[in-house]
Amino acid sequence: MMSTPAAGLSDTEFERFREYFYNRTGIQFTTSKRYFVDKRIDACIRNSRHDRFASWFAELRVPDRPEMLQDLINQLTVNETYFLREDYQFDSMLSTVLPNVLAARGGVRRIVGPLKILSLPCSTGEEPYSIALRLLEEWDQIDHVDVEIHAADIDSAVLAKAAHATYGERSVQRVPKAWIRKYFSEVAPGYIQVAEDIRNAVTLHRVxxxxxxxxxxxxDFDVIFCRNVLIYFDELSSRRAAENLYGALRPGGYLFLGHSESMSRISPIFTPARLPDGIVYQRPTGAK
Incomplete structure (x- = not known):
């Protein structure tokens, strides 16, 4: 059977691609996403030296061409975000979670090692920089505790944008004007950049x-924000992701999910904790 020209995949090609992408990333596209997938793959084929799916897909699977897979991942992952999104969870972090973490680790004067926070996936950086801003402006212990903020994503393109940390008006519309004057500088009409010292305080990773x-x-992370990504996984991938997040947390550490996500539907290894502003999931103290 001849391959389809770069103008849409056949049903067989879509199934072959969907299985391959799932095995490499854990992300499974339903048939309802068919149009989106077709368009993005079509763009990848047209930007390559191929004109048909079959030859492009064969090269994609060559082990020494990881850049092709990374380009595809960048095309197919959704990265819409903005500063202070779902900020009621940041309220919970400041009012309840961080005090609990400090108490569990012996208090401000006895804490050994940094307090570690992870944003995964971090997309273009709005979430980890929001965490940094809330800590700087509103956490009364920030001058007494060493804090490490880490941010990670599977998409190398959004990580490059996070490193540059330049944003348009829509991304920062919820940031107080006083914070913008204090922590941002204009780099072009309609675009502002996060201050260098804050950019340097966030360590970026691709994973x-x-x-x-x-x-x-x-x-050994004390707090992880992993919001609005597990909804894209099937049961097996969600469970694997949950186990990996569990391993990344310090015993007693806290996991924030998106408002439409529930760990109780995925895995029993976390303990739900009801806070004044919602639910957070905790790795049990003493768990190995």
Whole structure:
């Protein structure tokens, strides 16, 4: 059977691609996403030296061409975000979670090592920089505790944007004007950049949350924000991601999910904790 020209995939090609992408990333596209997938793959084929799916897909699977897979991942992942999104969870972090973390680790004067926070996936950086701003402006212990903020994503293109940390008006519309004057500078009409000292305070990583081997480098985090990504996974990938997040947390550490996500539907290994502003999931104290 001849391959379809770069103008849409056949049903067989779509199924072959969907299985391959799922095996490499844990992300499974339903048939309702068919139009979106067709368009993005069509763009990748047209930007390559190929004119048909078959030859492009064959090269994609060559082990020494990881840049092709990364380009595809960048095309197919959704990265819509903005500063202070779902900020009621930041309220919970400041009012309840961080005090609990400090108490569990012996208090401000006895804490050993940094307090570690992870944003995964971090997209173009609005979430980890929001965390930094809320800590600087509103956490009364920020001058007494060493805090490390880490941010990770599977998409190399959005990580490059996060490193540059330049945003348009829509991204910062919820940021108080006083904070913008204090922590941002205009770099072009309609665009502002996060201050260098805050950019340097966030460490960026590229990782696939479903890659257990790669996730082993993430350890002893006190707080993880993993919002609005598990909804894209099937049951098996969601469970694997949950186990990797569990391994990344310090015993007693806290996990924030998106408002439409529930860990109780995925895995029983976390303990739900009801806070004044919602639910957070905790790795049990003493768990191994």
């Amino acid at each position: 696939n949350i479903c890659d257990t081997a790669a996730m082993r480098s993430f350890r």
